[in-house]
Structure formats: structure tokens, C-alpha cells
Amino acid sequence: MRYVFGPVPSRRLGRSLGINNIPPKNCSYSCVYCQVGRTSNITLERRSFYPWKEIVEEVVNAVKTLGEEKIDYITFVPDGEPTLDAFLGKEIGEIKRRTNKPVAVLTNSSLLFEEEVRNDLFEADLVSVKVDAATEKVYRRINRPHSKLSLDRVLDGIREFSKSYKGGMITETMLVKDINDKEDEIKQISSFIAGLKTYKAYIAVPTRPPAEGFVRKAGEESVLRAYEMFSELMGREKVELLIGYEGADFSIIGNPVESLLSITSVHPMRIDYACELLQKVGLNPEKVLEGLVNEGKIAILEYGEHKFIIKKISYHY
Ligand code: SF4
Incomplete structure (x- = not known):
């Protein structure tokens, strides 16, 4: 070709x-x-x-x-x-x-x-x-x-x-x-x-x-x-x-953490909404989010009156 x-x-x-x-x-x-x-x-x-x-x-x-x-x-x-x-x-x-x-x-x-x-x-x-x-x-x-x-x-x-x-x-x-x-x-x-x-x-x-x-x-x-x-x-x-997250697929079922990562790579999410989502599936939101921050997978940032979660941008090409 x-x-x-x-x-x-x-x-x-x-x-x-x-x-x-x-x-x-x-x-x-x-x-x-x-x-x-x-x-x-x-x-x-x-x-x-x-x-x-x-x-x-x-x-x-x-x-x-x-x-x-x-x-x-x-x-x-x-x-x-x-x-x-x-x-x-x-x-x-x-x-x-x-x-x-x-x-x-x-x-x-x-x-x-x-x-x-x-x-x-x-x-x-x-x-x-x-x-x-x-x-x-x-x-x-x-x-x-x-x-x-x-x-x-x-x-x-x-x-x-x-x-x-x-x-x-x-x-x-x-x-x-x-x-x-x-x-x-x-x-x-x-x-x-x-x-x-x-x-x-x-x-x-x-x-x-x-x-x-x-x-x-x-x-x-x-x-x-x-x-x-x-x-x-x-x-x-x-x-x-x-922002370079290849696996962005909203239909990830059964893995709420992957799903959260996938969503936040496309749409930054308010932290209160994310906590609600995690709580609904029986997870401890503070623990999960802290883990993701420590692993360098997400960043938690303030904009206006709210805190947001955004997928961490990798600095490697
Ligand atoms: S320089 Fe490259 S990125 Fe810019 S318009 Fe041309 S092809 Fe596209």
C-alpha cells in the first residue's frame, strides 16, 4: 500500500x-x-x-x-x-x-x-x-x-x-x-x-x-x-x-478504578462525584484516590470552587 x-x-x-x-x-x-x-x-x-x-x-x-x-x-x-x-x-x-x-x-x-x-x-x-x-x-x-x-x-x-x-x-x-x-x-x-x-x-x-x-x-x-x-x-x-491515554474506553465494566482513570483522561471529574462513584461500588474513596495519586496515575487540582481529578499527563513521549 x-x-x-x-x-x-x-x-x-x-x-x-x-x-x-x-x-x-x-x-x-x-x-x-x-x-x-x-x-x-x-x-x-x-x-x-x-x-x-x-x-x-x-x-x-x-x-x-x-x-x-x-x-x-x-x-x-x-x-x-x-x-x-x-x-x-x-x-x-x-x-x-x-x-x-x-x-x-x-x-x-x-x-x-x-x-x-x-x-x-x-x-x-x-x-x-x-x-x-x-x-x-x-x-x-x-x-x-x-x-x-x-x-x-x-x-x-x-x-x-x-x-x-x-x-x-x-x-x-x-x-x-x-x-x-x-x-x-x-x-x-x-x-x-x-x-x-x-x-x-x-x-x-x-x-x-x-x-x-x-x-x-x-x-x-x-x-x-x-x-x-x-x-x-x-x-x-x-x-x-x-492527553495520551490509549485505553480510553468508557465501557469498562467491573473495574471501577480503571473506569475512573479512563473517564478522567477525557473529562476531568469533580472529586465529590468521583467519591460518590467509588462509594457506590463499596470502595473507600480516600484510600483509592490516595493510592492513585501515589502511583502517579491522577492529579487532584483545584479550579474555581471545586477540586477535580485529572488523569496524570505522562512527561515521556
Ligand atoms: S507541521 Fe505537522 S502538525 Fe503542524 S500542521 Fe503540518 S503536519 Fe500538522
């Missing part, structure tokens, strides 16, 4: 069959946390990178071989920016015509100010847009964009897309310590996202080795603060954490 990989399990997309439609590494950004490394070709030029019909053929064959029931989403998630592919719209349209699977695109959103790019993405069933910054200075530090890009233009493009898009839109915000995790920045990011027609906002920390050695994951305090600030504007059900 040249262009297709997986399916890989994804919390956002279930079993996702990945498409790599951009060779490494062509991107409009060179994010400090990028897991593919620094961008060798920072570009805004849309063009053909591979024969688009070959990509479609390979996807259709992979779906046939694997069986449609094994795949939840077909996802454009390349080693670069997928919208740089001038044939993206054609590929999405053709894949949708020839399979019965929804198509998702994970984009850095930098080209959404172009009508042509928005039109291509209108074809997709789900689009994830990146919003890591709300001020130009932070934007330049974290995403290191092409010199012709400006944050205002990018945010306008996202707004414009959000107004007319009929599919499901989600956002992803990667929090990097001392770069974009300050209260002011988060406040502005959350109010921008709350103004979009998005059904879920994900708050992430880098979980794979980053392009730059100085990158550190935002700590639990910043992540909790971001979660609460987003939730105040959007409602808790619309905000989720992606």
Missing part, C-alpha cells in the same frame, strides 16, 4: 483507515510539536502530489479487502497538510461515490480562506480544524506558518467555513507548555471556538516525539483550566481531552 494505512483505532473517528495524500514533508506550517519533524517545504501552493486516481483506486481496494464493516471512517491524515493536494475534492467525492463510508479530513485550517479549499472540504463528512493560537505572536511561535499567512486570515477562513459547512466539524487545540497554555491565550482560543458550529472541541497535548526538543507538554493545571474555560462557554459534553 502506498497511500493507505490502518485501520488505526482513533477516539475521535473509531476505526480509521488513513490516507497519506501528501509526501513528507509539505506543509504550510512547521509546528514545534509536529511528530513528522520540521517541514522541509513550507508552501501554500496547491498542486498534484500523486496521481489522484491511484489514491482513490487504492482506497477502494483496501475497503473491499478489509470489508466495510471493519472501517468507521476513511480519513485524510497525511505527513503534511492535506488541503495542499489540488485534487482533494475530487478524491473525497470519488471515494464517497465508490464506498459507503464517511470521509474525514484533519486539516491545519491555514488554507480555509480560499474558496476552492472550502469547496473541497464541503465534500467531507467530518472536518477537524486546528486552532492552537488566538494571537499572532503565539501563532508564529507554535505553528511557525508560511510567511504569507496571518492568523487573522486563517481565523476568518475557519469562521467562513463553519458558516456554510453541513458536515460535522470538530476542533483540535494542542497545548504546549509556556507557549500557548497561558490563561489569556486560552480564553481567546475558547471564545473563538465557541463561536463556531462545532460539535466537539478537543484539547490535546503532544503524545509523540516533537519536531523540537524544547517542546514540553502543558501540565495538568493548564489542561484542566483550558477544559473548564472551554466548558463554561460550550458545555462539558462538547469538550474532550486527548
